[in-house]
Amino acid sequence: MSEITKTRIIDAAGEVFAEKGFEQATVREICKRADVNLASINYHFGDKQKLYIEAVKRAHCEGEEDEPLLIPAELPAERKLYYFIEHMMADMLDRESPTWHVELMMREMARPTLACTELVQSYIGPKFSILMSIIEEMVPSTLTLSKKHLLAFSVVGQCLLYRFHRPIGKLLIGDDEFESLFDVSYLARHICEFSLQGIQSLSVSQETSL
Amino acid sequence: MSEITKTRIIDAAGEVFAEKGFEQATVREICKRADVNLASINYHFGDKQKLYIEAVKRAHCEGEEDEPLLIPAELPAERKLYYFIEHMMADMLDRESPTWHVELMMREMARPTLACTELVQSYIGPKFSILMSIIEEMVPSTLTLSKKHLLAFSVVGQCLLYRFHRPIGKLLIGDDEFESLFDVSYLARHICEFSLQGIQSLSVSQETSL
DNA sequence: ATATGTTTCAAACGGCTGTTTGAATTAATG
């Protein structure tokens, strides 16, 4: 068993796929970076596509090991929400030298391919469930599931903006100011306070006029 | 002057670039769809890259003509915000048969290329300014510009989620429920109400404890 | 009608792509 070759390929593939995306990445560059022969990918994985799926699998496996999301159960829901947001932002932005694991998952989120379903089931889904349970602590139990989903989407939407539209943000308000805003805990605090207002308003009045 | 050939090429290019992105689109398919000779692109535009920039230019020009955003000045700021959000959501999602103009701009927002700067200057920037002026009507004039920017980002972040992460959303909560949520005015109302709470809370207390 | 400039066309060029091949090398088994 030459398992080391396989993992060397997957690691190199993860890097290249993360940097360039599936289509733009070339098997030649992957093999060169892994220092293996050009035919190795097809021999060990069948084709480029299957290698990609393996890379995404490893990405969210190791990503989960890196920093598990454990929120103390005894905290008030408001602080749990902050923990959640802060963790999510740090996961996406904070790495001084971002590993390819996160980068690859983000790519899959932005433009889902075959590997997307599994990513949702084993990575995004569980995190979303945690957020949902936090929200459920803060709203009346009579609130419909759909409305709770909308609240969760509003929270993650604010977070994802800073990951996926950073270049636009920089162009909009200028590099300097954008970078000065770009502190994880500062952004997390803003998003949390902003969201708490929206969530808690549904705790009292079910509908407002508009 | 065979200007008609140039516009035929740009139209076809817009479609293909919107569907596949710059790298994945091929000049052969563009020419085939435009029903022009293969060499026409290089003759009229120089190369593929320059054609792409022309296509993006036309995209936001015609996109602007389609539905200009004019918000009645006499409305209260809360309703202006709703108008803005509803317009933005409709722009991104509502088209029964979405034109390539929007699709191409969205692609450029997700992964900016050379054409991005101009897109921000002539399309995204003006819209963002409108949102900023609406927010300024609702918060104390003493609030720093940075804080107002954060508020604006929170609003657009919620909107963009439904455009850029729709496949993930479907996988998370199921196709059926996601599609049932997917009504522009319903989503716009939710986002607006949610955001109004966050914005207005800054109007009274500058800081909350966390 | 002739000459000039513009636009179209089929064909080819060089380069990069994922994949395959068959021999050479290494590891494992009797």
Added chain:
DNA sequence: CATTAATTCAAACAGCCGTTTGAAACATAT
């Protein structure tokens, strides 16, 4: 040690890519 299986390797394959070429077709003006 001999034999078989698993792995590596250099080379080539077939196909698509953006771009170029030089001749043909067309339009315009003298």
